[in-house]
Amino acid sequence: MRSVRRSRVEPNVFARELFKGLPARYDLLAEVLSFGQNHRWRRAMVDAVLRMNSSSGRVLDVATGTAGVSLMLTDRSGVTTTGIDVSADMLRRGQSRVARRARGDRIRLVLGKAEQLPFPANTFDALTFTYLLRYVADPAATLQELFRVVRPGGTIANLEFLVPSNPVWRAGWVGYTRAVLPAAGFVTGGREWAKVGHFLGPSISEHYRRYPIEWTIAAWEAAGAEDVTVRRMSLGGGLVMWGRKASG
Secondary structure, eight states: OOOOOGGGSOHHHHHHHHTTTOGGGHHHHHHHHTTTHHHHHHHHHHHHHHHHSOSSSEEEEETOTTTHHHHHHHHHSSOEEEEEESOHHHHHHHHHHHHHTTOTTTEEEEEOBTTBOSSOTTOEEEEEEESOGGGSSOHHHHHHHHHHTEEEEEEEEEEEEOOOSSHHHHHHHHHIIIIIHHHHHHHHHOHHHHHHHHHHHHHHHHHHHHSOHHHHHHHHHHHTEEEEEEEEEGGGTEEEEEEEEOOO
């Protein structure tokens, strides 16, 4: 099986290649392989946004993929969303989902990079980003760019995988991500999902070796966040963070 070596590939190109061929079954398999936790984590992130933000307004959904977060936001509130992603394949799948749900008047999808958002400063009332920072070259600079486009006082929320801190749960997590996930990915989704399965666990572990949660909180605050809250979920396998852009 051909592997993707991130160290030799520019991160945006790497992300596009890694997820090529996945969109048609992405949403179903993401739920199956996460035992339904992906949906639960997304709901927790959306809950945080809606608690802190008006039920109307403009939300930017970065790394939108197939528009799952945008659809959830518009299911539960009167917001309008703009979803942005580097993968044209994922966006095409997202556009199909938006059309089937007749949400084209409230959800707009854009091809672009989180590191260079094509929007003026202070454009959005809230911003979400999902499974993003492992796919950018400079997480701190990317956070600065994300905060740039949110108005003062606006909400920022993030969903990401996490490595459990409890030794017992961490051992189980390592076994699942290194052995079970690649095999289950191959059985349920073929070679492309097996490739993602092989990549995912080591990618998460390496990210937190370089950028532990304490570093991430400090980077949020350096980018302009206040009242940063961290919620560990699913025995430490998921992380939801949220905060506000400082008004001053």
